[in-house]
Amino acid sequence: MNYRIFNFLKNKDEVIGWLSENIKERGELFVVSPFFSRAGLELIESLPPGKILVRGDIRDVEYGSLCLDSLKALVSLGWEVRSNSKTHMKLLYSSRKKSCVLGSANLTRSGISNNLSGNLELMCSISNYDVTNVVDFFNGSKKLTIEILENLEIDKMGRFTNLSSPDGFSxxxxxxxxxxxxxxxxxxxxxxxxxxxxxxxxxxxxxxxxxxxxxxxxxxxxxxxxxxxxxxxxxxxxxxxxxxxxxxxxxxxxxxxxxxxxxxxxxxxxxxxxxxxxxxxxxxxxxxxxxxxx
Structure with a gap:
């Protein structure tokens, strides 16, 4: 297994370079990012559609950490979008090249940045990485459609829904x-x-x-x-x-x-x-x- 550490503070160009080098085909890119914003959409919307797993906590939407419009845009582009409240890891994976970027950064403006206003993140590229268990986790998670996203029916496949409602609590x-x-x-x-x-x-x-x-x-x-x-x-x-x-x-x-x-x-x-x-x-x-x- 070979790996390379990315720049701690300025990782956007390195992520873009990895995506350009490793993602060529539809269904090849697998993304795990608990938080996902407009900046994440801008990073991957021009790529062949793939799969993405987010955390899907309604509070993430309220705090601006999860952009539903961006997820709806991915669904419209042909992406398979799923959510699970137990999601915490951050991953970009190429199923064709068996290569990944693994680290601490979400696909948000503060997570993927080229300037000092971004978070201090640790990310590295790894070759020959086995994501079988992660893919199984993805397949067992809630599939998000446009209708589900518009009705805020986010995640009901995790341990709990994370959703308070007028009828009760979580x-x-x-x-x-x-x-x-x-x-x-x-x-x-x-x-x-x-x-x-x-x-x-x-x-x-x-x-x-x-x-x-x-x-x-x-x-x-x-x-x-x-x-x-x-x-x-x-x-x-x-x-x-x-x-x-x-x-x-x-x-x-x-x-x-x-x-x-x-x-x-x-x-x-x-x-x-x-x-x-x-x-x-x-x-x-x-x-x-x-x-x-x-």
Whole structure:
């Protein structure tokens, strides 16, 4: 396997050069880019149509990280476009030459850039790279049509839909961090893994936020406010789990283990964020979330 590292800050010309050298035939190019913008479309729209996999989170559309018009343009050009909420890798692959560009950059203006305003990205070209598992993942993901994109029916083949609706919530409306203090520490250190990025987007966090403000923003989440309104003076674990089941609208339906895990996390985060609540064992075995008496 041979590889070559691209320029960290100015990678656009190198990506264009790789595409020009390696993509000649229809169906040859396979792209994986969780985020995809107009800049990504401009990069590949003149090439023979291929396949592209994006993350497909409705919040990506809201934040401008995913351009639906650009995806519709690709579909119109003959591309096969699919989405899956578990997509994180970034890949350009030539099935004819068994060569790829693999790295950290999305096909967005900040990801693929020729100037210092772009992100600091690591990308490299690799020959003889096996993408069989990635192709299988692509084939099992949600195929996006013009109709689906226009109706915002993005991804229903990932673990969860990532989509809040007027009729309910998604499990991904709950922070993924197990501790707000640890989340705050990662914000301060600049350690941004997938969990941290999810929670930054969900709670609109800033690296300048204090730990106390992180707790306030958690309590201000819509799902948390609705849950605490339901809890009132107190509710037992099983009742809160049933409330989640009735209000989570993810497809596929989360498992019982998922709900148990989320209730335990919510217990911990709520107690961490507010001095008004505590977890208490009542009736021998059941853990209740209880509002303390004033």
């Amino acid at each position: 499990i991904l409306d709950i922070p993924q961090s197990e501790s707000l203090e640890k989340l705050y520490e990662k914000l301060q250190s600049g350690f941004f893994d997938e969990v941290v990025i999810h929670d930054i987007e969900l709670m609109r966090l800033s690296i300048n936020d204090s730990y106390e403000l992180v707790k306030v923003k958690f309590l201000d989440l819509n799902i948390v406010k609705h849950l605490l309104n339901f809890v009132g003076a107190g509710q037992k674990f099983g009742v809160i789990k049933r409330w989640l089941r009735e209000n989570i609208v993810d497809v596929p339906t989360p498992s019982n283990e998922d709900y148990i895990s989320q209730v335990n996390k919510l217990y911990s985060l709520i107690v961490e964020s507010s001095n008004e609540y505590e977890v208490r064992v009542v009736q021998r075995y059941s853990e209740w979330l209880i509002k303390k008496e004033a």
